[in-house]
Amino acid sequence: MRFSILIAALAMARQSLGVASYDEYRDADVSQSGYLPNHNMDPSVIDSSAFGQIWKVAFNPKEQFYAKPLTYTPLAGGRQLLFMASSQNWIRTLDAKTGALVNSRQVQTPFLQSDIGCADIPDSIGIIGTPVIDPSTDTVYFFAKTYIPNFRVPGNTGTANGVYYFHAVNINTLADVYPPVLIDGSKADNDPRKYFHGGVILQRPSLTQIGSVVYGSFGGHCDLFNYTGIVIGVDINKAKIVTQFAVESGPLTAQTNNLLQGGGGGEAGIWMSGMSPATDGQRLFVVSGNGVGHENFGAPASGSSGCRTLGESAINLAVDSSTGGLTLADYFQPYDYINMDGNDQDFGAGGLVLLDPATFSGGSIDKMAVTAGKNGKIYIVNANNLGGYKLGAGQTDGIIQTIPTGKSVFGAAGSYPLEGGYIYVTPVGYPTYVYELGFTSGGVPQFSKVAETNEISAGRVGVGVPTITSLDGQPGTAVLWMTDPDAGIRAWYAVPQNGVMKSIPMPQIGGANKFQRPAFGDGRVYTTDANGVLYCLGSPVNLPLNCTSPVDFGQVALGAKASRIVNCTATAAITSLNGLDIENDYFQASNASLPKGPLAVGAKFSIPVTWDLTNVQVINNDNASYSNVVPGIKSTPLTLFTTNAVAGFATLFPISLIGTQVSTKPFLAVTPSTVDFGGIIVLDPSSIEPNSGVVTIANKGLSPLTILGYSYTGDKLQNSPTYVNSTIKNGKWDMGPGFSAVTLPAIGSKIAANKAVSVDAAFYPTTGTGVYNTYWQVWSDGGSVSVTLEGSASTAPVANFSISNGHGGWLPQTNLLLDFGKVAPGSSSSRQIRLCNNGGSSLQISKSKPPYGVFHISDPTMLHESQLIATGTCAYGEVLFVANTEEYNQPDLTLNNSWTLNANDLTWGVHVIEITGTVVSNKVGPVNSTGQTVYNYLGCFKESTNGPRLFPNEPLAPSDNNSNGVCQTACLAAGKYAFSGTEFGTECWCGNTPPPLASFDPTDTLCNFACPGDSNDRCGATGWVSVFYDPTKYTKGTDPALYGPQVPKQVGNYKSLGCWSESTNGRALSDKTPPEPVGGFDLESCMTACQGYTYWGMEYANQCYCGNILGAGSVNQTSSDPTVNGCNMVCKGNPLQWCGGGSRLNLFILDGNEPIPASTSTVKTLSTTRPVSTSASTSSRTVSSPLVSTSTAPPTPTGPITVTNLPGWAYGGCYSEATTGRALNSVLLPIPGPNTDVETCATACAGYTYFGVEYGQECESELLLPYFLY
Structure with missing residues (x-):
């Protein structure tokens, strides 16, 4: 059955509203178990030639899909839809059956990757996290990254102007249900210093809905900039943020307001390779990455201790059922998390998986969870008591089990709760590992590795999340699915047979995009590749037969046989049945039982099938050469071949045969066949921590099994080895040199029918560094089985890094600058980066963020994350500098980028290789006295x-x-x-x-x-x-107008405040209106005329105003674009300057740091050359006219003045209060009201970033300027 933990009300609503049972309207299931039994995925169909690519659809150039496809049938019924959301902020619905486009819409302009310099997501960043669909309302929810032009800094784009919106759209029309909700500026509930800045943060994980609140999790971009990992909850009924939890908070976490400072917000991002937070309806589970700040440092701490620096942690957030608010309930932080921070071994590279408690529980453990990340360990934790910090023996991890693999995992695990219970993990560049559930003698759940796939995953980051389907939850029908950046999509029978994972051939598609999980519909599977192409795989819709499937033989004892009848009805006219085939030889059916001749629609027939186990061997012995069948659930396809009388129908029809083999005698099974304890890095020979492993001893027979003994050998098993009996030494069972177990089932003890005992084994390098290998054997009256035990010990890896000098040599290790020097436009050059391992064990690259764009690497697999560099070898990365072509006589263009690297050498640390190069254009034409081109x-x-x-x-x-x-x-x-x-x-x-x-x-x-x-x-x-x-005669502008009008930041001793509206009553500046000079006003002449006043401004192209007080209602127009803010008239006296507009002023304020111009009496002459003839003539005339000729003494202020020159402070202008609360609220009223003036308020607010005065007598200060004042 499917493990479903939806809130009951939502589940009931779904049933009553009739949403299709095979829809997948979120990323997998809410628990993230990865088990999906509801999509009509029949292994007999999947593993047949009838299964293949049905269609594929391409979209826009450079459009990528990191959000997974969702399948959904609207409340009104009809066709199943595919919902797609892209990096370009496009949303689409397609017909899930045909791939035809139904609706499409671009919700926002996407954020540009070039604004952050992190190439993890190329080109554009829009909707990245997988949306969620509310089946009770047909509404899709998602977060989209975009810009608000001029939001924090001038310009339409830029990191500082990046923001996130929360969207709600109707899936039938893609129209907004309500206006998008701006997330930026919101503050964390548990630390108001942590505020949301969309430009530096990434919404990568899939969304989760609990009741009326949708939760999104956020991390960083390549750990750049100042960010904090957060979880935000939006109430979909109120269209407002109701909770925001910061992973890093409190006094020990980093906190600055410098946007570009890496680590300034504490980091600890939540990204989990795109997985969704797991939930059981009352709790939300997330896993965080590298953090800055270590509250846990040495002493153990419980999960309920309220730790506030939760980097590298599995986190349990309690959900307030009435408000949706989130609070910390529990956490697990690995004992070596500080080392993980130093090595960039993100714990949060994978999410947390809640396992089905109906299967995965035992003893005092009611609910289990699994997580894994980049540090080479799989953690099995108690979901109800995650484990805190250092609560295990010897101040290690106090969790259920740690499975060391030494291999990086992105995306955590998948699970299958039937047939005993399994979990699946796919490290980067390795096979998929399969672990079976067992129990210790005390009943505590333990996993042991029982198989691995023959196929290995791509040797680079992007391997997907294991996902398991079954046919309506029936044992024997489970299929394991994986996406792969190289292979596309792969599938296997989910339950191993005799330690082997049988592969199911898949059609070849393009390499899957990073961290995908296949999405499923009605008997179909969907995924996208790295080129943005959507694929649909399945079997033809038109089948000529309707037959009993699956056919269940029930339990059949080894040495016995059973028969069943397959009943079929023709659904199309069939010319002939051409035969049948059964893959498993123990299942038997005869072609003679098939009807002869044509079959009309509705014709019926039956096929007898026998499962014959009468001649199989029951006892399990090493090196047996006879047939050996292991008890357990078995399945195989029976395929019928047809010739059809009408076109458009499949010519083969698969039928699933399943059953359970049982042994009436005891039957010994020991798993895994090989226990790989991994490698131990010896830093201090006097303090070596052993590696652990699990061996499961099981009785798969129906009679009790008696343990007769244990032994081990170092000889090869095929060479009649000499065994040594295992005995207890120093309180531990000796399993061979370097290997031991604390407890084993006693010799002579019995294991009951269909029961298993898990044994905790350990590896300790007793004779120093080297490779250890032993064959350990179990004897019983149900057979004997040998298991290979292997491990290794070595000294630490030592990273040796260098950059090529461009002349065949290498620069010193301390050099982190890769300088291409000067290059010609259109040219291409390359330089190498070398990372060598001078240590005694493999060096693993834990972080690699290569450049993207003009600087880029020649092969995406070079120095990739999780890459292993063997002892005494080097790995190389080649950086290409491909300069764009450009016109002649351009200024030299210096370009910069970087490559961030880290590895598991604890002494090495993060290395940021700065990459630079200068494009020097071709120079032609005359030159001046300095050798520069005139033009x-x-x-x-x-x-x-x-x-x-x-x-x-x-x-x-x-x-x-x-x-x-x-x-x-x-x-x-x-x-x-x-x-x-x-x-x-x-x-x-x-x-x-x-x-x-x-x-x-x-x-x-x-x-x-x-x-x-x-x-x-x-x-x-x-x-x-x-x-x-000629740049000596004209200054090239920064806006697209090139020489269009501009507003200087500084005019004389006044600085620009931007474009402001007129006062609501009277003028904004009313103290003086200077007369128009000859030729009209420009900015300089207005500044001269208003010298001594606090403010001056230009309006209506030729009106100059001066004043010491800004009139009520005059407000700043936030946009710097004249076409938007209204200051769109050029100065009458200088068409290259803006001089306000209708009811709009270009406003300037006195800058106390600048001296008054030497003279306020000026005469300007504008010289322009204007054509007076056609192109055939070279004659022209020069017009000269005086622009300003005035002499004005500074006026004496007649009213209150604005203090703008205060030592240690810079005046920022007049701002409105916040719409809710106060704009500045860290310190309120630090001095009595009657004593308040600007100077005393400044003194009282020393140490704060901002202060302000209000109502004539109120003083306020704040560390952080609220987002709405930027």
């Missing part, structure tokens, strides 16, 4: 089609020798023109008027004619001009 590239502009040309002067006749260098030389000689441009390849033009914004080509691709005099350069095109400019 720099400006851009590609469209030639004027109405009115004068962009540049009216043609110094040269069209020529087949034309080039930009030739043209620039001619323009300088003809009149020292400010602009030089080439067009049609052969034409050269000059001028002094900047080209207009409207004619600019932002793609820089339309000027594509090669210069006839230089084929490597571009000389415009038909109707397009390649423009170059």
